[in-house]
Amino acid sequence: MTTKKLSISSEDFISTFQSIIENNEDMIENLNLDMYVFHSDNNFVCYYDKDTRLISDEQTKSAAWVNPLINNKASIDHIVTDSGVKQFVYSCPIFIDQHSDFHLIVPCHKKEDELHFSLQILADYIGYLVVNQRTKEDIFLKSEYQEKICEATSEGYLTINKYGELTYLNRVGGKILDVDPKKATGKHVSELFDYYEQMIEVLHTGKGWENRDFFISRPSRRIQLVKSSIPIVDDDNQELVGSIFIFREMKVVRDMVGNIVGNKARFDFADFKYKNSEMVEFVELAKSAAKTDSSVLIESESGTGKELIAQAIHNHSHRCNGPFITIDCSSIPRDLVESELFGYVEGAFTGARKNGRFGKFELAHGGTIFLDEIGEMPLEMQSKLLRVIQSRTVTRIGGNKPTPINFRIIAATNRNLEEEIDNGNFRLDLFYRLNVIHLSIPPLRNRLEDIPILANLFIEKTATREGRVPPLLTDEALSDLKKYSWPGNVRELENVMERATLLAEDIITSIHLPKHISSTHTITNNSTCIQNEIGETSMEWEKVEHQLIVDTLEKANNNKSKTAKILGISRSALYDKLKKYQIK
Numbered sequence: 001m002t003t004k005k006l007s008i009s010s011e012d013f014i015s016t017f018q019s020i021i022e023n024n025e026d027m028i029e030n031l032n033l034d035m036y037v038f039h040s041d042n043n044f045v046c047y048y049d050k051d052t053r054l055i056s057d058e059q060t061k062s063a064a065w066v067n068p069l070i071n072n073k074a075s076i077d078h079i080v081t082d083s084g085v086k087q088f089v090y091s092c093p094i095f096i097d098q099h100s101d102f103h104l105i106v107p108c109h110k111k112e113d114e115l116h117f118s119l120q121i122l123a124d125y126i127g128y129l130v131v132n133q134r135t136k137e138d139i140f141l142k143s144e145y146q147e148k149i150c151e152a153t154s155e156g157y158l159t160i161n162k163y164g165e166l167t168y169l170n171r172v173g174g175k176i177l178d179v180d181p182k183k184a185t186g187k188h189v190s191e192l193f194d195y196y197e198q199m200i201e202v203l204h205t206g207k208g209w210e211n212r213d214f215f216i217s218r219p220s221r222r223i224q225l226v227k228s229s230i231p232i233v234d235d236d237n238q239e240l241v242g243s244i245f246i247f248r249e250m251k252v253v254r255d256m257v258g259n260i261v262g263n264k265a266r267f268d269f270a271d272f273k274y275k276n277s278e279m280v281e282f283v284e285l286a287k288s289a290a291k292t293d294s295s296v297l298i299e300s301e302s303g304t305g306k307e308l309i310a311q312a313i314h315n316h317s318h319r320c321n322g323p324f325i326t327i328d329c330s331s332i333p334r335d336l337v338e339s340e341l342f343g344y345v346e347g348a349f350t351g352a353r354k355n356g357r358f359g360k361f362e363l364a365h366g367g368t369i370f371l372d373e374i375g376e377m378p379l380e381m382q383s384k385l386l387r388v389i390q391s392r393t394v395t396r397i398g399g400n401k402p403t404p405i406n407f408r409i410i411a412a413t414n415r416n417l418e419e420e421i422d423n424g425n426f427r428l429d430l431f432y433r434l435n436v437i438h439l440s441i442p443p444l445r446n447r448l449e450d451i452p453i454l455a456n457l458f459i460e461k462t463a464t465r466e467g468r469v470p471p472l473l474t475d476e477a478l479s480d481l482k483k484y485s486w487p488g489n490v491r492e493l494e495n496v497m498e499r500a501t502l503l504a505e506d507i508i509t510s511i512h513l514p515k516h517i518s519s520t521h522t523i524t525n526n527s528t529c530i531q532n533e534i535g536e537t538s539m540e541w542e543k544v545e546h547q548l549i550v551d552t553l554e555k556a557n558n559n560k561s562k563t564a565k566i567l568g569i570s571r572s573a574l575y576d577k578l579k580k581y582q583i584k
């Protein structure tokens with residue numbers, strides 16, 4: 001085994017030498033000798049003057065005579081000093097971790113084996129103290145570093161010894177567990193925590209675990225923790241000496257996940273544009289719904305702004321700082337709905353992730369859960385959802401512990417749920433639970449006065465995105481927009497205006513609108529001619545758009561959210577386009 005060489009400076013050496021002199025005054029006085037210390041590279045380190053009893057690191061006396069004495073062996077030599085005096089010199093290597101970095105050189109008038117023996121003991125003692133001092137400093141520094149790291153982290157750290165006694169708890173840990181680290185240290189975990197059995201289990205099995213979740217009862221509250229445990233084994237005898245526990249509050253983990261996944265509501269009521277009096281009433285009702293914590297059911301046609309209103313309600317409610325979790329019940333594969341909503345524990349089914357997974361309900365803790373297209377939810381899931389709403393708890397698939405969740409539900413559908421109930425597709429009891437506050441957004445065809453404001457909003461949005469001046473919407477085009485029935489509501493208008501803005505230069509006229517909306521082709525020969533021209537231009541545009549979508553999809557590895565983001569359109573707009581161009 002190679003010994004690691006301890007690096008030690010002359011300054012450190014002198015300070016250790018100094019403390020030996022001070023602490024062993026009698027012995028040093030008895031020796032009554034001047035002492036030199038040299039480094040193995042023949043450099044002078046320090047000198048102890050027996051008369052003044054001081055150590056000096058200034059080479060006041062020439063010591064060239066000492067050079068031949070510096071070697072790894074203890075020796076006694078009869079030499080002539082620089083001043084011409086003949087004397088014996090004892091040379092004793094000072095071993096520091098088996099390396100003789102320093103040498104104790106002691107001139108003396110007569111040769112005494114016993115004295116040489118005592119000096120070698122002194123040299124060994126110096127070596128021992130230097131190592132000891134350095135090790136103590138290293139250990140101190142290491143534990144200081146470790147403590148500083150543990151205190152600076154946002155996670156809770158706790159250590160127990162092999163007897164199950166708490167040996168360390170950091171400040172964050174103390175706060176999470178509602179325990180004073182100073183008072184708790186030294187106590188057995190069974191006196192401190194109600195989940196101590198899992199902690200002791202690590203000491204019995206010697207096996208740690210990662211990211212398990214726990215519920216613990218504290219005097220003031222019940223909290224859910226995510227915890228990992230690392231057993232500590234003594235390298236020398238392979239004995240288990242304790243365990244470290246690292247933990248976080250689940251709430252913090254959820255917030256973190258939420259921030260990464262982007263579970264935030266973006267829209268506010270100010271983003272909702274309208275003029276129509278029915279809409280004024282609707283928004284007032286939605287605003288008062290925001291002040292309550294009751295479930296809301298929004299039943300409206302597709303594209304009317306249900307999600308926008310759900311986000312605005314959340315942002316206007318006392319839950320505005322909590323997560324806003326959207327679940328699109330129509331897009332989750334049937335057999336994945338349960339795990340998406342409620343999560344699962346490790347080993348719940350083949351292919352289940354190690355350590356299990358959160359469900360969307362858990363992620364919504366403290367916030368709002370938006371169940372979009374609730375009418376598409378499979379019947380068997382409806383009863384599970386009802387249970388969750390009633391009990392306000394979620395049990396992960398394969399688990400047996402219900403987790404209390406604080407959430408508010410806003411559900412939306414473009415189906416007529418009462419009809420679905422009559423047809424046996426929707427549970428009446430779930431409908432009652434969801435329909436505490438009922439909201440319905442009027443379809444766009446019933447609020448023509450909203451068309452100009454919305455059309456201009458979308459023209460501006462597209463032009464800004466393209467870095468252009470927004471084109472002017474002509475009365476002719478506006479009149480066409482008002483005549484159309486808008487089955488796809490505001491979303492359809494948004495797409496039409498986006499397309500028109502891209503096709504037009506300074507003004508948007510009828511010719512920039514899709515054939516089924518535009519009146520141009522029915523008016524004059526001249527217009528028909530223009531229509532034909534524009535028809536070709538539109539076809540050109542569609543070709544370009546088609547290719548653009550295909551290329552972007554390829555770039556985004558067929559990830560639709562990413563593709564929609566790159567193209568600067570909503571996911572649903574992308575789906576519409578995929579359908580339109582029959583892109584699989």
Ligand SMILES: Nc1ncnc2c1ncn2[C@@H]1O[C@H](COP(=O)(O)OP(=O)(O)OP(=O)(O)O)[C@@H](O)[C@H]1O
Nearest residue numbers: 271272273301302303304305306307308414490491
């Ligand atoms: N009054 C409005 N003011 C501004 N934008 C609106 C308004 N209504 C709808 N929108 C916009 O229309 C688009 C469709 O809205 P949203 O997705 O909320 O509709 P939806 O009713 O949830 O649709 P679906 O039923 O298909 O899920 C969004 O881009 C939204 O911002």
